[in-house]
Amino acid sequence: MAVGIEALQTLEAPPWLGAGGLTRCRQALGGKLVRETWKYSPLPKVTNALLAADEHQGPPVGALPPGVALHRFDELDVPPTLGIDLNRYPLAGIAAARAGAGWLIDVKRTPSHPLRIPAPALGVSAPLLVRVAASCRVDIEQETVQTTDNADFGAQILVLSLAADSEAHWAAAEFAPTADKWCLLQAHLQRNAALTLNHQGTVSNFLRQDVNIVLGGQGARLASVGAALVQDGGRLDQQLVIEHASGGTVSRIKQHNLAAGRSRCTFNGRIHIHAGASGADADLSNRNLALDPSAEVNTKPELEIYNDDVRCAHGATVGQLDAEALFYLQSRGLGPQQAQRLLSLGFLRDGLAGPYAERAAEAFAAHFTSA
Numbered sequence: 001m002a003v004g005i006e007a008l009q010t011l012e013a014p015p016w017l018g019a020g021g022l023t024r025c026r027q028a029l030g031g032k033l034v035r036e037t038w039k040y041s042p043l044p045k046v047t048n049a050l051l052a053a054d055e056h057q058g059p060p061v062g063a064l065p066p067g068v069a070l071h072r073f074d075e076l077d078v079p080p081t082l083g084i085d086l087n088r089y090p091l092a093g094i095a096a097a098r099a100g101a102g103w104l105i106d107v108k109r110t111p112s113h114p115l116r117i118p119a120p121a122l123g124v125s126a127p128l129l130v131r132v133a134a135s136c137r138v139d140i141e142q143e144t145v146q147t148t149d150n151a152d153f154g155a156q157i158l159v160l161s162l163a164a165d166s167e168a169h170w171a172a173a174e175f176a177p178t179a180d181k182w183c184l185l186q187a188h189l190q191r192n193a194a195l196t197l198n199h200q201g202t203v204s205n206f207l208r209q210d211v212n213i214v215l216g217g218q219g220a221r222l223a224s225v226g227a228a229l230v231q232d233g234g235r236l237d238q239q240l241v242i243e244h245a246s247g248g249t250v251s252r253i254k255q256h257n258l259a260a261g262r263s264r265c266t267f268n269g270r271i272h273i274h275a276g277a278s279g280a281d282a283d284l285s286n287r288n289l290a291l292d293p294s295a296e297v298n299t300k301p302e303l304e305i306y307n308d309d310v311r312c313a314h315g316a317t318v319g320q321l322d323a324e325a326l327f328y329l330q331s332r333g334l335g336p337q338q339a340q341r342l343l344s345l346g347f348l349r350d351g352l353a354g355p356y357a358e359r360a361a362e363a364f365a366a367h368f369t370s371a
Contacts, residue, residue: 011097015079017086022097025090033088040266040298041208041237046182049153050094054123060103061117067109073127074101080129082159084186088241089210092184095124095155102127102157107138114139114355117158122179127157134163141355142172144181144201152179159186162193164217173356174201174228175363184210191217191246197224198354202363203234203263211240215249215280222251227351229364230295232261240269244280244310253284256351258344259295260367270302273310280307284314289321289347291340341368 013022028034029047064070073079082102084092096102103126105115117128117140132138140160162168170185187195195213213222222242230236242251251271259265271282288297301314321343329339348364 011094013093014073014096014101016073016082016102017093017096021086021093024086025093028087028090031087034090037088037239037268040264041206041235046180046208047091047094049180050091050098050124050155050182053098053153053155055099056123056125060125060128061105061115064105064115065111065113067107068111068115069106069108071104071106072101073104076104080104080131082127082129082157082186083188084157084159084184085212089184089212091155091182092127092157095157096127099124099126102129105130107132107136109133110137111139114141117142122152122154125154125156127159129159129161130168131161132163132166132168135165136163137167138169140168140170142170143356144172144174144177154179154181156183157186158183160188160195162187162189162195164191164193166190167194169196169198169354171198171354171356173199173360174203174207175359178205180206182208182210184212186212188214188216189220189222192219193217194221195223196354197222197226198356199226200228200352200354200356200360202229202231202367203236204231206235208237209239211238212243213241213251214243214245215251216245218246219248220246221249222253224253224255225351225353226254227256227348227360228258228265229348229367230257230259230263230265231367232263234263236264237266238268241272242270242282242284243272243274244277244282245274246276247278247280249277250281251283254351255286256288256348257286257297258289258291258348259297260291262292262294264296264298266298267316268300268302269314270304271312271314273303273305273307273312275306277307278309280310280312282310282312286316287347288316288318289344290318291320291344344368
C-alpha cells in the first residue's frame with residue numbers, strides 16, 4: 001500500500017502504544033483484517049491525509065462542572081491505557097503519534113449538565129478519554145457543522161471507560177460537513193454499566209466511523225440508534241464491533257441509512273460473543289434505502305459466537321421505496337416527489353433519538369425540499 005512510509009518512520013509513539021506500537025500499526029496497514037474492513041474506503045488516501053494533516057492539541061472542552069476534571073496524559077503520574085486493538089485500528093496509533101499527548105476527562109460525580117465536546121477541528125485531534133466513576137451518569141454531546149467550501153481532513157479518537165453501575169449517553173450529529181473525516185469511538189463497560197449511542201446526520205463528503213464497544217462486566221448494556229442521509233457524492237463507511245465479553249450482557253443496535261444520488265453507503269456490524277458470556281442477548285438491525293439506481297449500498301451483519309447459552313439476532317435490508325406505498329399516497333392526492341419525500345423522511349425518522357433528533361429531522365427535510 002502506497003502511503004508515506006518515511007513520514008511513519010519519523011513519528012514518536014506515545015507511551016500508551018507500548019514498545020513497538022507504531023511498528024505494529026505499519027504492519028497492520030497491509031494486513032488481511034485491515035484490507036477487509038477498508039475494502040469500500042480509500043485507506044491509502046486516508047492514511048496519507050492523516051500524516052499530512054495539522055495537529056490540534058488544545059483542550060477538548062471549555063468550562064467543566066463540579067466533579068469533572070481535565071488532565072493531559074503527560075501530566076499524570078501514571079498515563080492511562082486506552083486499550084485500542086492496533087491490529088484492527090492502526091490509524092489510531094498513527095493519529096495519536098501525530099497529535100501527541102491525549103486528554104483525560106475524569107467524571108467523579110454526575111455533572112449538572114451535558115459535556116459538550118467540540119467536533120474535531122480540521123486536522124488530527126489528540127485522543128480523548130472520558131472516564132466515568134462508579135454509579136455516575138454523564139451526557140456527552142458532539143456536533144459537527146462545517147460551512148467552509150474548502151475540503152480538508154479531520155480525525156479523532158474518543159474512548160469511554162464506564163465503571164460499575166455507571167451510565168453514559170453519547171450523542172453526535174453531522175450536518176453535511178465538507179471535510180473528509182475518520183473517527184474511532186471505543187468504549188469499555190464494567191459490571192451493570194449502560195451506554196446509549198445516538199448518531200445522526202447528513203453526509204456530503206467522506207465519513208468513516210469505527211466503533212468498538214466491549215461489554216466487559218456482568219450485566220453491561222448497550223443501546224444504539226442512528227440514522228444517516230448520504231447525499232449525492234457522499235461516502236459513508238460505518239464499522240461496528242460489539243464484544244459481549246461477560247455474562248448477562250445486552251446490546252441493541254438499530255441503524256437506518258438512506259443513499260441518494262451517486263453516493264456510497266457501507267455498514268458492517270459484527271457481534272462477538274466470547275466464551276464466558278453466558279446469557280448474552282444481542283440484536284442488530286441495519287435497514288438501507290437506495291433512492292437512485294446509481295447509489296451503492298453495502299451491508300454486512302456478522303455473528304461470531306463461542307457460547308451456546310445466548311440469544312442473538314441480526315438483520316439487514318437494502319431496498320427502494322415501496323411501490324405500493326408510493327401508489328397509495330399518490331392516489332390520495334400527493335405528487336410523486338411529495339410521496340417519495342414523505343416515505344423517505346418516515347424511514348429516517350425511525351432511526352432518530354437523543355438531543356439532536358429534531359435538528360437531524362430538519363436537515364433531512366431540507367435536503368428533500370431542495371432536491
